[in-house]
Structures are given as structure tokens and as C-alpha cells.
Amino acid sequence: MIQRFLKSREAILLAAIFALTALIWTRFPGFVEPANLARVFNDTSPLIILAMGQMVVILTRCIDLSVAANLALSGMVVAMINAAFPGIPIPLLLALAVGMGAVMGSINGLLVWKLDIPPIVVTLGTMTIYRGFIFLISKGSWINAHQMSPAFKDLPRADLFGLPVLSWIAIVVVLGFLLLTSRTALGRSFFAVGGNPHAAVYTGINVGRTQCIAFIISGALAGLTGYLWVARYAVAYVDIAGGFELDVVAACVIGGISIAGGIGSVGGALLGALFLGIVKNALPVVDISPFWQLAISGGAIIIAVAFNSGSLRSKGRVILRKAEHTA
Amino acid sequence: MSLSDRHIPDRLTSPLQRLFRSWEALLVVVAVAIFITNSLASPYFLNAWNLSDATFNFTEKAMIAFAMALLIISGEIDLSVASIIALASTAMGYAVQLGAGTPEIVVIGLLTGLICGAFNGALVTGLNLPSIVVTIGTMSLFRGISYIVLGDQAYTGYPSDFAWFGQGYVFWVISFEFTLFLALGAIYTVVLHKTNFGRAVYAIGNNPTAALFSGIRVARVKFILFLLTGLMSGIAAVCLTSRLGSTRPSIAFGWELEVVTMVVLGGVNILGGSGTIPGVILAAFVMGLVTFGFGLLNVPGIVMSIFIGLLLIGVIALPRIWSRIAARRA
Numbered sequence: 299m300i301q302r303f304l305k306s307r308e309a310i311l312l313a314a315i316f317a318l319t320a321l322i323w324t325r326f327p328g329f330v331e332p333a334n335l336a337r338v339f340n341d342t343s344p345l346i347i348l349a350m351g352q353m354v355v356i357l358t359r360c361i362d363l364s365v366a367a368n369l370a371l372s373g374m375v376v377a378m379i380n381a382a383f384p385g386i387p388i389p390l391l392l393a394l395a396v397g398m399g400a401v402m403g404s405i406n407g408l409l410v411w412k413l414d415i416p417p418i419v420v421t422l423g424t425m426t427i428y429r430g431f432i433f434l435i436s437k438g439s440w441i442n443a444h445q446m447s448p449a450f451k452d453l454p455r456a457d458l459f460g461l462p463v464l465s466w467i468a469i470v471v472v473l474g475f476l477l478l479t480s481r482t483a484l485g486r487s488f489f490a491v492g493g494n495p496h497a498a499v500y501t502g503i504n505v506g507r508t509q510c511i512a513f514i515i516s517g518a519l520a521g522l523t524g525y526l527w528v529a530r531y532a533v534a535y536v537d538i539a540g541g542f543e544l545d546v547v548a549a550c551v552i553g554g555i556s557i558a559g560g561i562g563s564v565g566g567a568l569l570g571a572l573f574l575g576i577v578k579n580a581l582p583v584v585d586i587s588p589f590w591q592l593a594i595s596g597g598a599i600i601i602a603v604a605f606n607s608g609s610l611r612s613k614g615r616v617i618l619r620k621a622e623h624t625a
Numbered sequence: 626m627s628l629s630d631r632h633i634p635d636r637l638t639s640p641l642q643r644l645f646r647s648w649e650a651l652l653v654v655v656a657v658a659i660f661i662t663n664s665l666a667s668p669y670f671l672n673a674w675n676l677s678d679a680t681f682n683f684t685e686k687a688m689i690a691f692a693m694a695l696l697i698i699s700g701e702i703d704l705s706v707a708s709i710i711a712l713a714s715t716a717m718g719y720a721v722q723l724g725a726g727t728p729e730i731v732v733i734g735l736l737t738g739l740i741c742g743a744f745n746g747a748l749v750t751g752l753n754l755p756s757i758v759v760t761i762g763t764m765s766l767f768r769g770i771s772y773i774v775l776g777d778q779a780y781t782g783y784p785s786d787f788a789w790f791g792q793g794y795v796f797w798v799i800s801f802e803f804t805l806f807l808a809l810g811a812i813y814t815v816v817l818h819k820t821n822f823g824r825a826v827y828a829i830g831n832n833p834t835a836a837l838f839s840g841i842r843v844a845r846v847k848f849i850l851f852l853l854t855g856l857m858s859g860i861a862a863v864c865l866t867s868r869l870g871s872t873r874p875s876i877a878f879g880w881e882l883e884v885v886t887m888v889v890l891g892g893v894n895i896l897g898g899s900g901t902i903p904g905v906i907l908a909a910f911v912m913g914l915v916t917f918g919f920g921l922l923n924v925p926g927i928v929m930s931i932f933i934g935l936l937l938i939g940v941i942a943l944p945r946i947w948s949r950i951a952a953r954r955a
Contacts, residue, residue: 361757409938413945418702418757419895422882423938430931438925536927544765547758557758589776593769599762600748607752 307554311569315576322580329583336461342575343468344369344523346568348542349549350475351516353567356550357488358509359495359559360417364406365520366542367428370534372398372524374432377441377450377534384447391450395525396518402428403517407510417509425543432536443532454530464526471519475564488512492559541592548595549574552602574598648892652907656914663918670921677798681868682920683887683913684806685861686880687906690887691813692857694905696850697888698817700830700897701756703745703851706858707880708767713737713862715771718780718872727787734866735859741767742855746848764881771874780872791868802864806909809857814902826850830897879930886937887912895941912936 323330348365355362372395380391402424409420443451454464479485490498491508498505528534553570555562577598578591644650663670670676689706696703716737717730725733741763748759793801817823825846828836837843866872891908893900912933919929 409942413942415938415941415945416895419885419889419941420938422885423934426879426882426930426934427938430927430934433925433927434931438927541765544761547761548765551758557755587773587776589772590769592765592772596762596765596767596769600759600766603754603758603762604748604752607754 308563308565308569311553311566311573315569315573318573318576318580322576322584326583329580336465338575338579339468339572340462340465341579342571343464344527345542345545345549345575346468346571347471347519347523347526348516348546349553349567349571350471350564351519352546352550353475353553353555353562353564354478354488354512355417355509355516356547356555356557357492357559357562358505358512359492360410360509360512361421361547361557362403362406362513362516363418363421363543363547364402364425364428365516365546366539367425367432368399368402368517368520369524369527369542370536370538370540371402371428371432372521373528373538374436374441374524374534374536376525377446377528378436380447380450381441381445384450388449388453392453392522392525395521397521399521399524400514400518403514403520404510406517407513410513411506411510414506429536436534436536438536441528441534446529446532451529451532454526464530467522467526472564472568479564484508484511489560492556492561494560544599545574545595548599548602551599551606554602554606556606557603570602649901649904649907652891652904652911656907656911659911659914659918663914663921666918667921670918673798675917677800677803679913679917680800680803680806682916683909684800684802685864685868686884686887686912687806687909688809688861688864689854689857689880689884690891690905690909691809691902692850692854693884694888694891694893694900694902695813695817695823695826696854697885697893697895698830698897698900699826699847699850700833701749701847701850702760702885703742703756703854704760704881704885705741705745705763705767706854706861706884707877708764708771709738709741709855709858710862710865710877710880711771711874712741712767713859714866714872714876715774715780715874717862717866718783719774721780721783727784730783730787731790731863734863735856738855738857738859738862739852740855741858742852743848745855746851749851750844750848768874771876775872775874781870783867783870787867788870789867791864791866802868805860805864809860810902810906814906817902822846822849827898830894830899882930882937883912883933886933886940889937890940 319330328334348369352362352365375398376391376395379386379394406417406420406424409415409424410417454462454467456463458466477485479488487498487503487508490501490503491505495505498508527539531538549571550562550567551557551570552573553562553566553568555567555570574595577594581588581590581594693703693706713734717734720730720733745756745760745763748754748763749756790801795801795804817826825836825841828839828841829843829846833843861877865877869876887908888900888905889895890911891900891905893905915932916929919932
């Protein structure tokens, strides 16, 4: 039955996306041209990658608000290294970005796992800490396009079978998450931990460890996106991707990932991210000021979460869990 | 030995012992220590006017923290408070453009806060949604509306008598804001610790189901708490707008973090169920003294935010690490 509900949820989203593009098409046919749709997908790729990581975190009843700050710090570090030592090969920098992101994710995860601190508090705190560190290491200065090596800037934009590498990375990440959630024990344990932590313990799943792994995955993807973001826009400064964590959470909530944990799918998160991406790319086309973006993201979160409330009926269970914790 | 022979104490610890071991006592010690360090580190610290200026660092945030403390004790949270300030300030600025006088501006600011609080409360209690997600959503929605209205513009030209709320002094160095902070602190102390409503807040935070079965209108109490938080954000918006004399959509950006940190530093359990208002008042002083001291030492604002982030996590983590070490020893 849950599966049927999920299917309908994805169908609704897909229909909404089609309706949206059709609406734009009636006024601006150029928007629906394949080349432009590919551009919109490429533009949404960072959001898609981060939404995948956020999805597993939310599945385990946690939330990661530090992804944007993590992205910005990893991006700044690799940009500074590239500016100082242009000779270091790009794959090494890429690995460094992913590794740094994973370390920052593991800090979140360990605080949640070992000290049992609520995830919202942990990541609200690390969000400002990571962002502050960018200022400390860069002294507030910018790394601009001319300071980066051509190889550094070209990778995400390089053309491969007609699509930029950035888009391909997003596709690979989505495929990887499809495999992870449907074919691996770890993927299933994310759902088990979020669906019923007590039952998960009795089936031999370490709840805290699973949550920590979810945070590490989310952090590693944020690090990866950090390099891609900085290289694509060819600039790094303290405030890049400011507030982007809200878009990532919005994409997941719109995609039907239940904030109470345990319910969600890769397809839903992907469609949620695409929905937001199309809205954002369509705004300038239909001549609406970009200042509308923030309110639209917020409105979308509220509407989606109200829409999801059917799947949140299990709230009583959460309260019970809390009572058992204090006993 | 019969049962009556055994000495059974009335309480395990004397009230005095409890007072010394309390979180509030620790905060007093920390505040005094920071005060002494600051006065040694900077020759400009011990000056009545400087200290009076320092209170502006925390009074507005602390007003919101009082209501937020009640909300967190009841097991909910409101992350949209800073955005409510932005929206209320924008509404006030808009009213000024239409030629509103000071009384109308204040009423509009408070009303906007109340409406935003009611919106949060209705979503959380009416539709039974988790407050974290709802207020993450309204956090972007409220500030987003400010951006739609203002874009990259700013509202200025507030009437000169409006400036009194943020810049006026009641007596010598005692500002209006500081007086309001103390008065609200006293009111909230009475409400939380001496009224049925306060007991209901604790009961809901400890076990909402049991609270419901003991006749507490859980949804209504929570709705009132969201209203209060909105109203306090409205009051803070009046004070802040009056102090700055202008409105930008980025006003009070990131304040939700500082308000939550202040509440948690004040000893309120982030999971709900326990905490005191005097603790929050002391936490406000501690945070105000620290930021003021950093300011005198020319520490940039973003470094202070690292410190606040560390403080938020550290304050929750340290007692847990401590109790774990204590448990291992025993």
C-alpha cells in the first residue's frame, strides 16, 4: 500500500512538472527545446546531487542543514590549493574535496551518534562553524577565474556525448543511489532505521552508526558539489551557495521524503529537485524578478509538507520514542 | 529493625545545595569570569556608557528567547523568528511610505509578528505538522516576501519620534530596550514558573499524550506559544528597526541561531520538558558580554559566529560527555 502511495506521489509530481513546462511552453516555446532542457538539467545537477545525500539523512529521521556551508568550505579549499599550486592534478583535488566533505559529514554524524544531540541543533551549529572557517582561511578574499587553472575550470563543463560532465556526474550519482537503496543492505537499513528504530535494533541494525553513515554520504556529496560549483562558476568566496541548504531540504520534502523518516524514494527526490530547478530557471524567462525565488522555495516546502501530512500520521510513535528515551 | 526506626530525609539535597549545583549558578560564575577577563583585557570595558551600549547586543534577541524558551520546553521550535523580524520591519517601512505615524507603525509591526506566529501555529497545531519543517519553510517564505517587496532597495525615513524605542533612555544609561528586556523577563518568569499555563507548558514538553489525558488543551497551548513567539519577534522588530532607522530584507539575518543558542545556553533542554527563564536571562548576559568583549578586541563578526556555533554544540555536548565519564567512574 505504501508503495502504491509512493507511486501516486511520483506520478503527481511528474504530472505537475509536465503541466508546469506546458504552461511555460504556451508562452515561451523556446524553453522546451531539448538544448534548453539539457541546460536546465545541468543547472539543477548540484541540487540533484545534494538532494540524494539529504534524502538518506532524512530517511534516518535526521536533517543536514550544513550541506551548503560544507560545499562552500570544500570548494574554497580546493580553489585556494589550485590557485597556489596549479600543478596538482584535478583528480587529486576532486578526491580531496570529497574527503573533506566526508570528514565534515562525519563530525555531524559522530555528534548525533555518540553524543545523541538532536541533528537539527548539530547541523545548525556546524553550518555557521563551517561557513566561518571559510572566512578564516580566505581572510574574506575571493578566488577569481584568472587564479584558477584552465584544467580546474574545464572539467565540469567538458562535453561528453553531448552533455556536460556535471550532468553526467548527477546521472551517475542518481543511478548509484538507485542501486544503494534497492540492492544493498545499507540502503535498506536507512529505511528500517527511519521507519522504526526499535525494530531496527532488534533486527541487528546499529541505529546511530547508520545515521552517521548517512551524514558521511551527505557530507561527501556536498564536498563533491563544492568542487563542481566553484569550478563551474569559476569563483569562490565566503557566501557561495548561501541558503542553498533550504533548497535541498525543499527538494526532498517536495519529492515526498517524509521528514518523520522511513518514507521516500530516489525518484521522488530527483523529481522534487527537477521541479524546483524548472521553477527557478523559468522565473527569468517569464519575467518574474529573481527576488521571488526565496519565497517560492519556502511556499513549496510548506505546501509539500502539508501535502505529505498523510504520511506523517505516525507522529504518535515519535512521541513514544522520546518518552522511552527519558525513562 | 522496624521501619519507623529508619531516618527518612524530607529531601535528598538541601535547597541551598541545589541552588549551588544548578546550571544557573554555573552561568553566574561564567558571567562574572567573563566580566573580569574583559575588564582586564580592555581599558574601555568598565565604562557605564560602553556597558550600556553592550546591552543592545542581546536585548532584542533575548526578548525572542523568552518566548522561544517556552516553545522549546513544550517540545516545539520556531526557526522563522529572524524572518518574522524582516517581514514585520518591511511592513512597518511600507506603512511609513504610506504616511503612517509612530503609533500606527508600532501596531503594524506587532500585528505582523502576531499574524506570522498564528500562521506557524495554525500549520503546526491545525495540520499536525512537525514544527522544524514548517518553520524552515516559513523562514524562507517570510523573508522571501520581504525580498519581493524590497528587492535590493531599503526603507528609510522613519519619523524621528519612532527612534525612541531603539535609541531612547529611560533614566541615565538605562535604555528603553534594556528596561523592556527586564520587564519581559520578569513577566515570563512569573508566567512559566508561577501560573497554570506554565505548568501546562512543562507537562506538554514531558509527555504530550499524558498532558492531553490530564485535561490540558495541548494544541491550544502550543498555538498560544507560537503566537507569543511571533509577538516577541514583532516587538524585537520594532526595537531593531527603530535602532537602525532603516529596513533591508537581510535585516536580522541568522538571528534564529543566536536565539536558539541563547535558550540552550540558558539550560533549556532542546528535547523539551525542562528549563527556566532566569537561566535564559543569565545566558543573554553571558552572550552579550562575550560578543561585546570580542568587539572591543576587534574580532570580526563571522569569527564570533563560529564561537556561537561552538557554544551551541558545546553547551549540549559537554554535560553529556561529563555524565558519561561520571557514569564510567561509578
